[in-house]
Amino acid sequence: MSEGRNKGKGSFWSRFLFWKRKNSEQDLPGEPTVRESRGYTWELKDLREKVDRFFLTRKKQSGTIFESTTLKLTKNNRHLFRLEGKEKSGREYSILFVTGNYLNELNGKVNGVVFLGEADLNRILSSDQKSLKGILSGIQTPDWDEESWSLLQEEPELRKSSDSWKEVLAWEPIWSQQVIIHLRPNVLAVLLVFMGKEFEDFFRKNSAVRVQEMVSKELYFLNVSGNRDFPHSENLSLYEFDSAKRELESVLNRIRSKREKI
The missing domain is CATH 1.10.220 (Annexin V; domain 1)
Incomplete structure (x- = not known):
């Protein structure tokens, strides 16, 4: 009789623990609840606002992007920035940051910054030097943005703006x-x-x-x-x-x- 009661008791607690475990697995109290979609229009608007707050570097074509009592970030070009500041110890710093390859043309002169290895730098010295495009063709995998790529084109119809x-x-x-x-x-x-x-x-x-x-x-x-x-x-x-x-x-x-x- 007691064996039957124990068996029934065990069965009850087994079912209870199984139900509790299953319920807790579904609830996942330790996991943050992910909200449901609020629709195309709302999601797009919210994302644009987030991007606008985050990308301070896109708000200006050039000039001071950010300045505080300890540091200053200046934009010299679309991919070229200078960070200046002073550490707590009093030591000062001025560092150039380049976020990508770029070429610009101003008053008939092309200037820019290109990342490449030393071997590639020596390789372009033996390339076709009649045009900038010929010289830079020695770079194996140039990662140009559209505006930079267009400056390398000799045909006017191939020169395209960022738009x-x-x-x-x-x-x-x-x-x-x-x-x-x-x-x-x-x-x-x-x-x-x-x-x-x-x-x-x-x-x-x-x-x-x-x-x-x-x-x-x-x-x-x-x-x-x-x-x-x-x-x-x-x-x-x-x-x-x-x-x-x-x-x-x-x-x-x-x-x-x-x-x-x-």
């Missing part, structure tokens, strides 16, 4: 839609955050409902988790706009080439 993507606004729908189709949803989400209303209007006009839904999810995951969890994403983070812009430029070049052959 050259806007040529697609005048393209026929079949080609505009191809641009959207060939861009990953994650890349589209990052571009929407950084490139403003004109690109957003272009996206909404030339994308299918399903693509818009996927991009909306990407915006949500960018906002709540840095986009590390969405299965359709290749994890381009919110602050990797340069990578997204390069992918856009690559797609534009391919579509432009096809369009010009028609």
Whole structure:
């Protein structure tokens, strides 16, 4: 009899502990609750505000970006910055920061900064020295932004501004839609955050409902988790706009080439 009671008692406590364990696993009290999506418009607006607060370096073309009692950050060019300050000990410092390769043209003279190894530096000395493009062709993997790349082109029609993507606004729908189709949803989400209303209007006009839904999810995951969890994403983070812009430029070049052959 007591054995039966013990058996029943054990069965009861086993069921209770199983239910409690299962319930606690579902609740995950130690994990922060992730909010639900608030929709495309809200997520995009919130992301743009976050980016605007974070990227102080984008607010000015040049000049003082930040200054406090201990340090000062000055922007000399779109990729060139100088950090100056004084340590608590009284020692002063002045350091140049370069965020990427760049070329500029002012008053008929090209200047800039290029990262390369010593072997590449010696290699370009034996390259074609008739043009800057010929000299810099010795660099194996130049990571140019669009504005720098355009300065290397000898043909005027190839010289494009940083807003050259806007040529697609005048393209026929079949080609505009191809641009959207060939861009990953994650890349589209990052571009929407950084490139403003004109690109957003272009996206909404030339994308299918399903693509818009996927991009909306990407915006949500960018906002709540840095986009590390969405299965359709290749994890381009919110602050990797340069990578997204390069992918856009690559797609534009391919579509432009096809369009010009028609």
